[in-house]
Amino acid sequence: MKQDPDDNSRAHIEGKYLTQEAEYTNTNAPFGQLLILDVTPKTRSSGTLRVDEVAWLATHRPRGATIDRLVLAGIVTGNRLTPSAYSR
Numbered sequence: 001m002k003q004d005p006d007d008n009s010r011a012h013i014e015g016k017y018l019t020q021e022a023e024y025t026n027t028n029a030p031f032g033q034l035l036i037l038d039v040t041p042k043t044r045s046s047g048t049l050r051v052d053e054v055a056w057l058a059t060h061r062p063r064g065a066t067i068d069r070l071v072l073a074g075i076v077t078g079n080r081l082t083p084s085a086y087s088r
Helices: 010-023 083-087
Strands: 002-004 031-038 055-060 069-077
Touching (some): 002 010, 010 055
Parallel strands (some): 002 031, 031 069
Antiparallel strands (some): 055 069
16 A cells, blocks of 8 residues: 555556556466555545546556556545535
C-alpha cells in the first residue's frame, strides 16, 4: 500500500507505482495488488467515487518478458468530506 498526496488519476498511479508492484510477481504467480491511499485535499467535491469506480486491472510487461504481469489496482479515498458537508 502506498499513499499519494499529489494526484489520484489512474495514469499517475500506474506511471509511478505499477512497475514496482509488478516486480514483486517475479517469483510466483504473475499477479499482484496495489492499493493507493488518496490523501489529496478534498476541499471541493461533487461526491466520492464508488469502489467499483476506483478499482481496475492493470497490466505491465517488463522489457524482454513474454507474459504480462497483472496488477489489481485500487484507490482508497482518504480525507473524505462527510456526507453532511454536501448540504451546506
